[in-house]
Amino acid sequence: MPRPNSAAARPSEPLVQVVGFHYAYPAPMPGMGPAWALRGVDLTVQEGEVLALMGPTGAGKSTLCMALAGLVPHATGGTVRGEVRIAGRSLRETRPAALVGTVGLAFQDAGSQLFNATVETEVAFGPESLGLPPAEIAQRVAWALSVVRLTGLEERSPFHLSGGQQKRLALASVLAMRPRVLVLDEPLAGLDPVGREEVLEVLWELREASRATLVLAEQDSEAVAHLADRVAVLAEGRIVLEGSPREVFRHVDALREVGLRVPQVTELGACLGARWGRAFHFLTPAEAADALRRELASRPGGPRAPAALRGSGGAKPPGPARAPALRVEGVSYQYPNGVWGVREVDLCIPPGEFLAVVGQNGAGKSTLARLLNGLLRPTAGQVWVGDVRTTERRVGELARWVGLCFQNPDAQIFSDSVAAEVEFGLRNLGLPPEERRARVQEALERFGLLPYAEVPPALLGFGDRRKVTLAALYAMRPPVWVLDEPTAGLDART
Known part of the structure; x- marks a missing residue:
């Protein structure tokens, strides 16, 4: 769909103003100085504009x-210099509760803001906090759940x-509140392709129908190219x-x-430009x-692809058969609330193979990951690690062979320092x-x-x-790695 005309008339007074803004979190430990996260940020956002924040x-x-x-x-404490103003109001003097209906924020870690039954x-x-009539609340709830494809799960626990x-x-x-400024931190991370496209469509419609102002912190450069009017790139707290x-x-x-990746088609233009000696700037x-x-x-000779772009015309012959590292035989798993996570899964993974498990959100990928290392025990069927059934070993024993990184790193972090977290499994x-010290250092x-x-x-950013969690798994060096959405929240270089 075409991008809107960003030159269209907008109010002269920006809806969002950030002027010389510095911010440091409180010192993470006694004796340490403040942790500066932002250093002199200057930024404006006009009403109805879509601004993308990118950065490593x-x-x-x-x-x-x-x-x-x-x-x-x-809510965080810390040291502030400079100013943030929304709709003319200084946020130094405005409590977050007073911004309900003006600013809506969706966190990068969605689980940290879910708390209802x-x-x-x-x-x-x-919407209830805004004092809306019950009929309008019901309408907004139905609409918001529909656009994010959660209709039918109204009575399910968020957890x-x-x-x-x-x-x-x-x-x-956040959408149900229809704020003037919608601030979304990595809104597309962890979504399946269908969900990604539907969320992009929703954001586009919101902006077109209600002139909502959007600020997106997003690593997905394809989405940014499609949706944003402007892009601000941050590095080390500066634009x-x-x-x-x-x-x-x-x-x-x-x-x-x-550490940022441009859209694939832009990358293609840069590569061809270097090869052919002329500039191509595709968006x-x-x-x-x-x-x-x-x-x-x-x-x-006309339109013929360069030799480097043409296929070799042959596939590698299969190697000799090997005993599987993991074997899943007729596995089903039902959660205590009656929801089936997976049904009748059969899978055989040879040693040294890289297997990608893909599927829509809720398809059972995370459930399967937990079955592979014994955190979940099958309702039916068997999971084999080498020649050992997972039901015959404790999770701690299986961790020597199968390491798992959760989709949400906070679900497995608990130590009081990064070094101690990485060392825990080695102990x-x-x-x-x-040897523990050497592995932790590496x-x-x-x-x-x-x-x-x-x-x-716990004081570090999500990425x-x-x-x-990845470093802790790397230090243990298990023969089998099971990684649940390992790149969500990471920049391209990482």
């Missing part, structure tokens, strides 16, 4: 989102949903690049340097098709202190976590908490 893990995107909702510093009451909570479904529920709870998607995504090398597939059609037609393996270096070795992992 730890750049300050989530902190800025919380500042726009008034949670920084009112059912899906329906979760979505109704915001019995999959991670992707929780993400959509958090979005529905380092700002402009329209077309202007920003022209800087392919600079974005790659800070959409239609632009690329038109330009490349003309370029190839002008070449001697359970009974490794000597010297894992922290590999995942860029050395500066945070003594910091409580860094994800890296802590």
Whole structure:
């Protein structure tokens, strides 16, 4: 669908103003200085505009989102310099509760904002807080659940949903309030392709029908190119690049340097430009098709793909058969609330194989992951790790062979420092202190976590908490790795 004309008349006074904004979280530990997350951010957003915030893990995107909702510093404490104003109101002087109906925030970690007993009451909570009539509340709840594809789950507990479904529920709870400014932190992370497209469609319709102002912290450059009027790129708490998607995504090398990926079609243009000695700046597939059609037609011999782009014409022959590392035979699992997670799954995974398990949110991917390492025991069927049935071993024993990283890193982080978190599994393996220290050091270096070795992992950003769980698994070196949405919340470089 076409992008709206961003040059259309808008109010001269920006709806959102961020002026010289610095913010530091309170010192994470006694004796440590404040942790500066934002350093001199200047930003404006006009009413009806869509602004995308991009940046590598730890750049300050989530902190800025919380500042726009008034949670920084009112709910977090810390040190503030500069100003954030929404609709002319200084957020230094405005409590978050007073912004209900003006600003709505959906957190990156959806589970952290869900607290009601059912899906329906979760979505109704915001409209009820606005004092709306019951009939309008019911209408808004039905609409919001419909657009995020959760109709039919009204009586389900939010905590019995999959991670992707929780993400959509958090979005529905904010959409139902219809705020003037919608602040969404990684709204597409963890969604299946259908859910992603539907959420994008909803955001587009919101903006077109109600002129809602959207601020999106988002790593999905394809979505940003499609939806945003402007892009602001953060790195180390500062805005380092700002402009329209077309202007920003022209800087392919600079974005790659800070860990961001441009849209695939833009990357294609950069690669072909380097090969053919001329500049190609594509933002959409239609632009690329038109330009490349003309370029190839002008070449001697007509439109023929370069040799490097043509297939080799043959597939590798299969290797010798090997005993499976994991075997799933007729496995079904039913949760205590009666919901079936998986039904009659058969699967055989040889050693050394990389297997991708794909499916829509709620299809059973996370359930299957937990079955593979024994955290869940099949209702029917058997799971084999090598020649051992998971029902015959304790989870701690199985962890030597099958390591699992949860979709939500907070579900498995509990130690008082990053180093202790990474070392915990090694202690359970009974490794000597010297080897434990060496493995912890190597894992922290590999995942860029050395500066945070003594910091409580709970104080890190979502992406860094994800890296802590991956580092802990890496240090244990199990023969089988089971990774549940391991890249959600991480930048392209990480």
